Amino acid sequence: MSKQEKIYDYSDDTSLAIETKELTYKFAGTSKIGLENISLQIPWGSTNLIIGPNGAGKSTLLRILAGKTLIRKGKLKIGGFDPFEFSMTRNEQHNSDINNYITYLGTEWAANSVVKRDIPVNLLISSIGGESYSERRDLLLDILDIDPEWSMMRISDGERRRVQIAMGLVKPWRLLLLDEVTIDLDVIVRSRLLNFLRKECVERRCCVVYATHIFDGLGKDWCDRIIHLDAGIKVDDVDMKNVKFVNDTEGKVQVDESSVKIPLAQSLHPLALHWLYHDLEERGTRAEEKIRMQKRHNDWNNSRDGKYFDADEHKLAAYFKATRSYEGK
Structure with missing residues (x-):
């Protein structure tokens, strides 16, 4: 591994990845509350899933965590550092450079006309430092099944999304915020990506917060925590250690104060993975x-x-x- 590709060890960092206290956000110029009194404590080394209907506040929360939206009420710390606190000692505080290690990926990128021009993928990835992290770049190209000779103008939306993700992940990150970004991916690429992210969190002690409406393949093997938002309020915050998958012919979910029981689902996800892996081997x-x-x-x-x-x-x-x-x- 080259000096440029050195990936730092954060095992001695005792801070929390994300800590919020009564975080509240109101949309400018309106009376609409985007988030209300959201308190979270999310450790490093964890994978976290945000669930909620459209308008629940998932995107608002992720944008605040990414530093794209300012808050006026409540507290927020990333890696123990308050990104909204301005003081003379700001740069001397622990993890004061944390913003350099936060990656936010949303759905708007692939619709940008700039990335639909006749630009080779290898040139695009090189432009954001792909050469400095050549090992990670090559690994991501393989995981996301990207041909570096593709032209951005002549590929599908799903393939364009893969390029976005590769560009976002090529530089080592500590906190990864995903807002519905896997919606265009096929089943096999999405599965390989999630496995990679899980491995990153375990081996490099990173943190992923992932908002999605697609839950196939998301179980105890991937997720550590589920956060349920509705109308800007945190309704549930469940540790996956307290979730059990049970045989229940009636298909009823049971939720109480200490545990959640989910009936085993009849899903076509394993079959789709089997077929698509076979297709990949044949190709x-x-x-x-x-x-x-x-x-x-x-x-x-x-x-x-x-x-x-x-x-x-x-x-x-x-x-x-x-x-x-x-x-x-």
Whole structure:
């Protein structure tokens, strides 16, 4: 590992990743409350899921944690440091540089017209420091199944989203805030990404806070904590140690003060993973796929050359004249 790729050990940091006390946010110019009296204590090394309907305050909370939205009421500390406190000793405080290690990824990026131009993916990733973290870059390209020779103009929204995530994760982070960013990913890429994030949290003692409406594959193997928001209020805050998956033919969820019991779900998620992993094995590497697709393209052209009208445009035009009726003729 090069000097540029050195990833620091934070095992001695005794601070909390996130600490809020009665955090409240009201939207400017309105009487609408986005968040009300939200108190959290989230440790480093944890993966956290935020659940709630549209308008529950999930995005507002993540934007505040990312420093994109200011608060006027309540307290917030990231790694024990208050990003909204301004004092003469600010830069001397523990984790005062924490903002440099916070990564926020939302859905708006992929809709930006700038990233839909004819820009090669490898150039785009290099522009944000990909060369300095070449090992992480290559690992992320593999996990997210990205071809570095893709043009941003000629790929799908899901592929463009993969590039966004790779760009956001290539620099080592401590706090990762994900706001519905996996919505465009296929099942297998999403599964591989979540496994990578879990490993990062365990090995580097980082923290992920993930808001999503897609829960397939999210269980005890990934999540440490579930935070339930509704109408800007924290309704539930559940440690996954207190969650049990039980056989229940009636399919009823049981919630009490000390535990949650969830019936085992009949899900197609394992089947989708099985099929898609098989598809990936059959496809091979991106380089092998390019060779195969080029052959298919050539075979398609060759199958028509010399067979259909001897590839003669005049014969083709004559054929359509003879087989199509034209108005007025």
